[in-house]
Amino acid sequence: MSGMLATGTRLTTEDGEEMVVSGLLGSGGQGEVYQVKGAMGEKALKWYYPGCATAEQWDIVHNLVGRGFTDDRFLWPQAMVTGPRSGFGYLMDIRPERFRGLPDLFRRELDTSPLALVTAGLHMVEAYQALHSKGIAYRDISYGNLFFDPDNGDVLVCDNDNAVGEGEVTGIAGTMEFMAPELVRGDPGAMPGTQTDLHSLSVLLFMLLTNHHPLKGRAELDINCLDEAAERRLFGKRPVFVFDPENDANCPDPDEHRTVLLTWPTIPPVLQKLFVQNFTDGLRDASHRVRETQWRHALSEVRDTIVVCADCGKQNLTEPRETKPGVCWRCRHTLMLPPRLVVTTRMPKVERHLRLRHKAKVYAHHLQAEPDRHRYGPDGLVAELVEHPQKPGKYGLANRTGTTWSTRRSDGTAQQVAPGQTVPLRAGLEVDLGLARAVVREH
Amino acid sequence: MTVLREEKYWDVLYQSAQGPAKRRNQDSSAVRVTSDGDLVFAVADGHGAPVHPRSHVGSRHAVEVFTASGIEFAVRARAAAGSGPGGFRRLWTDAHDRMPRELVLKWRRQVLGTDGESLGEQPRLYESLRPFGTTLIGVVLTDGLFAAWQLGDGDLVVVDDDGSLTQPLTPARPELGDDTESMCSRRAWQLMRVHCALPGDPGRLPRMVALSTDGLSNSFAERDGFVRFVRDVDRRITAEGPAAVDEALQGWLAQAGRYSGDDTTAVVARNRRTLPPHGGREEED
Numbered sequence: 001m002s003g004m005l006a007t008g009t010r011l012t013t014e015d016g017e018e019m020v021v022s023g024l025l026g027s028g029g030q031g032e033v034y035q036v037k038g039a040m041g042e043k044a045l046k047w048y049y050p051g052c053a054t055a056e057q058w059d060i061v062h063n064l065v066g067r068g069f070t071d072d073r074f075l076w077p078q079a080m081v082t083g084p085r086s087g088f089g090y091l092m093d094i095r096p097e098r099f100r101g102l103p104d105l106f107r108r109e110l111d112t113s114p115l116a117l118v119t120a121g122l123h124m125v126e127a128y129q130a131l132h133s134k135g136i137a138y139r140d141i142s143y144g145n146l147f148f149d150p151d152n153g154d155v156l157v158c159d160n161d162n163a164v165g166e167g168e169v170t171g172i173a174g175t176m177e178f179m180a181p182e183l184v185r186g187d188p189g190a191m192p193g194t195q196t197d198l199h200s201l202s203v204l205l206f207m208l209l210t211n212h213h214p215l216k217g218r219a220e221l222d223i224n225c226l227d228e229a230a231e232r233r234l235f236g237k238r239p240v241f242v243f244d245p246e247n248d249a250n251c252p253d254p255d256e257h258r259t260v261l262l263t264w265p266t267i268p269p270v271l272q273k274l275f276v277q278n279f280t281d282g283l284r285d286a287s288h289r290v291r292e293t294q295w296r297h298a299l300s301e302v303r304d305t306i307v308v309c310a311d312c313g314k315q316n317l318t319e320p321r322e323t324k325p326g327v328c329w330r331c332r333h334t335l336m337l338p339p340r341l342v343v344t345t346r347m348p349k350v351e352r353h354l355r356l357r358h359k360a361k362v363y364a365h366h367l368q369a370e371p372d373r374h375r376y377g378p379d380g381l382v383a384e385l386v387e388h389p390q391k392p393g394k395y396g397l398a399n400r401t402g403t404t405w406s407t408r409r410s411d412g413t414a415q416q417v418a419p420g421q422t423v424p425l426r427a428g429l430e431v432d433l434g435l436a437r438a439v440v441r442e443h
Numbered sequence: 444m445t446v447l448r449e450e451k452y453w454d455v456l457y458q459s460a461q462g463p464a465k466r467r468n469q470d471s472s473a474v475r476v477t478s479d480g481d482l483v484f485a486v487a488d489g490h491g492a493p494v495h496p497r498s499h500v501g502s503r504h505a506v507e508v509f510t511a512s513g514i515e516f517a518v519r520a521r522a523a524a525g526s527g528p529g530g531f532r533r534l535w536t537d538a539h540d541r542m543p544r545e546l547v548l549k550w551r552r553q554v555l556g557t558d559g560e561s562l563g564e565q566p567r568l569y570e571s572l573r574p575f576g577t578t579l580i581g582v583v584l585t586d587g588l589f590a591a592w593q594l595g596d597g598d599l600v601v602v603d604d605d606g607s608l609t610q611p612l613t614p615a616r617p618e619l620g621d622d623t624e625s626m627c628s629r630r631a632w633q634l635m636r637v638h639c640a641l642p643g644d645p646g647r648l649p650r651m652v653a654l655s656t657d658g659l660s661n662s663f664a665e666r667d668g669f670v671r672f673v674r675d676v677d678r679r680i681t682a683e684g685p686a687a688v689d690e691a692l693q694g695w696l697a698q699a700g701r702y703s704g705d706d707t708t709a710v711v712a713r714n715r716r717t718l719p720p721h722g723g724r725e726e727e728d
Contacts (some may be wrong), residue, residue, distance in 0.1 A: 004647070029535030030528065049641055052528040106633050109614070144539075175536055222549075226541050255568045258629060276492050 003032050005047055005083070011036070013079040013091065019043070026143075029158070030057075031089065042090070045081055046161065061090050061161050069134070073127040075158045090161065099147035099156045102204075106143070106211055112150035114266075114315040115306055119153025119376060121205050122299040126373045127157050128201055129292035132194045137190040138163050141200035142175040143207060152376065176231045177213060178203050181283055184236025198289040200276040205295065209267055212260035214279050217242035217250035241279035243272075266329040268319040270298050300374060304366075306311035306352040310336045320353055337425065340441045342398075345369045355423065356395070356440070360385040367435035382433060386422055396422035397431065397440075404433040451480035452645070452715050453544055453584070454685040459708035460696040462658065465491070467576075469499040470656050470708035479521065483513035484710045488597055488656040494573055497554075501575030504553040505546075505626055505720035508713065509581035510590075512545055512616035513672075520588045521643050530640055538590050538639040543632035545578070546592065550626050572627040579626055580612070580654050584712065586645045589652075591638045594631060594711040598660050599638075600673045602651040608670060611638040623657075645716060651677050652712045658705030659696065 007010075012018050026033050031048040031332060048057060061077050069076045077090040104110050105155030123227040131138055138160070139147075145159045176184060180196035190196075204361040206214040215235055223230045240250035242257070243264060252261050264272070274290045279290035301320040308315055309328035316328055316335055325335040341354045343366050350369040354360060362383035365371035383399040398420070399405050405417040410428025417423045423431065427442040453476075453517055461468035469489030476482055487505035489498025498528055519537060523530035542703045551568075593612040616637060624634045660669040672695075674686030679688050692709065700707040702723040 004644075029532040029641075049531060051524065052531055054528055057528065175532075177540065226544050226550075231541075256630065 002375055003027075003034065003047075004033055004049070004087070005032075009083070010081050011045070011081050013081050013171065015079065017079070017080070019045070019091075021045070025094075030161075031433065034093065035041070036091070042094060043078075043091045043093055044075070044094045045089050045294055046077075047081075047083075050087065053087050057161070058088060060164055063165075064160065065090065065132075067136075071127070071130055073123065073157055074160055075132070075156060076160055090216040095147060095156060095158060098149045098151070099154070099414055100150055102143035102208070105148075105150070106207070108211075110150045114317055115303065116148075116150055116153040118299055118303045118306070118317065120155050121153075121208050122296060122303060122374055123153060123155040124148075124157075124204065124208070125201065125292050125295045127155060127300065128197060129296065130373070131163065132197065132292065137165075137193045138197050138200075141197055141204055142178040143204060144175070146204065159236070166319055176228075177215075177235055177301060179284065180236065180341075181236045182238050184288065195286050195289070198291065199278070199282065199286075201292070201295070202275065202290055203427050206275055206279075209271070210260050210263040212242070212252075212257065212263070214241055214243075214275065215239050217257065219250040219253050220293060221253060221256060239279075240285050241276065241283070243276065244280055245281070247401055266317060268317050268322075270319060271302060271317075273296055296374075301353070305356065306354060306359050307335050307337060309333065318355070339425065341432070341438050342441055343367065343436050343438045345436045351418075356385050362397075362433070362438070367433055374440055380428055382396065383431075385425070385436075388422075389422075395425045398422040399427060403434065446584070447648075454680075454687050454715055455482065455484065455710065456685060457484070457708075457710040458483060458692050458696055459640045460693070460700045460707065462704055462706045463698050464704060465706060468706045469502055471499070471502040471506045471577075472652075472654075472708050472710050473510045473685065474710060477514055477517055479517075479585070481509070481517040481521075481585040482516070482712055483510050483517060483583050484595070484652045484654065484712060485509040485579060486597060486646055486710055487580075487626075487709050488578045488658070488706070488708070490576040490578075490623070492576075495576040497574040498518070498576050501550075501554055501577035501578075501626065503580040504575070506547045506581070506621040508553060509579060512542065512549060513581055513583045516542055517583050517585050517588075517591070518526050520583070520585050520590075522633050523633055524587050524697040534588075534641065536638060539637050541634035542590075542592060543594075543637065546581075546635070547594075547626060547631045550579075556681050564604075569627065569629060570580055576625045578623060578656070578712055581652060582652055582712070584652065585650060586648075587631055589638075589640045589648055591652075593626055593655075594628075594635045596657040598653070598655050598657070598669070600653045600655075600670075602653075602673070604678045606674075606677075608667055608674060612636045624667040644722040647714070648714055650714050651680070651707060654711075656705070656707060658703045658707035659699050659709055661705060662699035662702035662707070673682075676711060677713075680711075684693045685713055 005021045007021055007023055009021040017038055019036040021034050023035045024036050025035055026301045030052045032048050034045045035388060036043055036045045062080055064077045065080055075094055076093045077089040081089045081091055100110055140162045147156045178200040180199035182190040183196055240247055242250055242252050278290045301318050305318050305320045306315050307318050311333040312331040314330040325337045327334055339356045339383055341356055343352045348369050352366055361381055364380040364382055384393055384398045384400055386398045399417045402419050407417055407423050408414045408430045409426055427440055429440040431438040455474050457472050457474055459470050459472055464702055465592055469491045472486045474484040485506040487502035489502035489560060491498050521536040551719045556572055579598045580593045580599055582591045591612055662667040665711050697708045
């Protein structure tokens with residue numbers, strides 16, 4: 001179907017920069033997205049449907065453009081664009097192809113891994129936290145707005161044109177199945193904001209890790225027609241968590257909800273507890289919702305302690321401080337827990353436990369008590385578990401920083417490890433990493 | 444017999460040919476038009492394998508359920524067009540979340556004859572559904588909306604006013620062999636692919652929308668052959684009018700069935716707003 005803007009249409013930004021429409025990229029609930037070319041290079045242009053190109057929408061996007069947000073986890077509105085006739089839109093970067101939508105994940109059309117999914121969850125939490133810390137509420141968190149790289153868990157938050165300053169009132173309340181119950185019910189005084197974003201964020205996290213909606217259990221099957229009234233009941237008036245420990249009215253159906261029955265036990269207790277808190281107490285009282293910092297801490301810990309099954313090679317999420325090995329979710333063999341690297345920051349003291357699995361890596365954020373974000377790229381690499389090139393099965397910790405490490409074995413022997421050098425892995429080995437101290441523990 | 448329906452805005456051709464070695468035709472199709480001129484149509488391909496002995500019933504229910512739900516969706520689409528920005532957003536969510544779920548659940552109830560009962564209480568639900576396994580592709584076209592849903596194989600082809608051809612519901616990964624997603628799959632609504640465009644202007648609706656079961660596209664050795672066939676249908680409707688193509692469609696489908704060995708069903712909707720006044724239908728008049 002032809003788009004609202006024909007290929008070749010000339011448009012200008014508010015600042016007078018010219019561009020030409022080169023093709024339709026897609027369409028959504030508010031408008032269409034086009035590829036445009038101009039002096040600024042190739043960009044994406046979101047152009048609103050006539051019914052959505054309201055003065056209120058203009059004000060929201062105009063305000064967002066003015067904020068000049070440059071966080072690389074968001075496709076942020078960069079410039080307002082107007083056309084020869086009425087109507088408007090905004091420019092943003094084009095979404096790189098490596099980022100895929102969550103519906104592809106839910107349809108199992110993506111090859112990904114537990115490591116990538118946990119990383120995506122962590123990045124997602126930090127992205128929204130960054131937004132909230134600037135006093136902006138997203139107000140429309142849903143699976144339609146988040147894209148992730150199935151290889152490494154990088155995330156990209158799109159459709160940011162409904163975000164407004166905390167406390168500002170607009171017409172957008174979100175997507176029903178992600179909306180906080182008080183918004184769904186239309187409670188007096190309830191309005192979309194960071195507090196309600198926390199509910200949506202938890203729903204999205206649950207779906208990312210379990211491939212299922214947290215409130216869709218048996219009660220869902222009793223609904224003949226999922227119209228607005230039914231949705232209000234399911235997500236607002238009588239919301240019940242599918243794994244509510246004290247109320248099994250909406251527990252998963254063994255036939256229909258097999259996926260979540262299989263995925264939930266693979267989630268370690270540290271995360272399960274947060275989900276239960278959010279979808280029991282947090283449904284009834286917004287102040288009991290899980291904060292971004294809680295999610296961030298738990299997801300970071302879980303990511304650091306993923307264990308690869310020695311029998312089948314599948315990644316397993318494990319309870320971070322647990323010393324007893326569990327069984328592999330896939331082959332049911334007992335997991336072999338690799339040694340732990342306990343990293344303790346200097347001031348304030350924060351302890352992190354990393355399982356030294358194959359190719360385990362220590363990053364700069366491990367050395368900080370409260371890092372602003374977790375970066376798993378090569379730039380932040382501090383140390384890496386490597387196998388001895390001539391002695392298979394012998395491992396060491398390679399120094400990937402630009403400074404020399406001081407190390408000490410349990411027998412008191414000291415050793416300096418220059419950049420690029422490797423220190424053999426032994427129980428009790430201590431490594432001075434500058435901002436933190438690391439110790440290798442057998443279990 | 445080929446059927447040509449001359450609706451207010453659309454000429455609709457639909458026909459089905461039974462596969463040469465088949466005991467019965469397991470495909471189904473249905474076309475409905477509302478009093479507002481909104482068009483709703485669907486095709487479904489019953490799987491036909493021995494584990495799906497009642498798939499002809501499943502496919503019939505699938506198109507019936509689709510046309511009923513599609514008409515309700517068209518009504519909601521018209522209402523949304525007049526209710527501001529929130530209406531568009533709700534409609535988008537409706538298309539992506541509510542419709543797939545509603546189609547699957549209604550279909551389950553129809554094939555199992557359990558209207559009004561809780562499906563959660565149904566013992567061995569999937570074993571009960573398996574005999575009825577079928578695909579489904581359906582389209583809703585209103586003045587300001589073009590929406591389509593697909594579960595399983597088959598083809599939706601769209602020809603725009605400039606002659607460009609697109610297949611908006613092609614899966615990210617091609618399905619392998621005869622394995623296909625089905626209305627009887629677990630949480631089948633999550634497997635449904637959705638296309639929803641809200642042009643708000645009838646002038647931007649497609650020139651032609653064609654649905655077909657995989658018996659048609661599988662009759663071509665190469666995908667290009669199928670694409671050329673669709674282009675040819677579009678070209679001939681433009682040149683000769685829908686009545687002439689209407690006469691020929693039956694033979695084309697039967698011939699396709701001889702190559703693919705499968706039942707072959709197609710529904711072609713041609714936008715009358717874009718048909719030239721010298722087209723064949725006008726000549727008939």
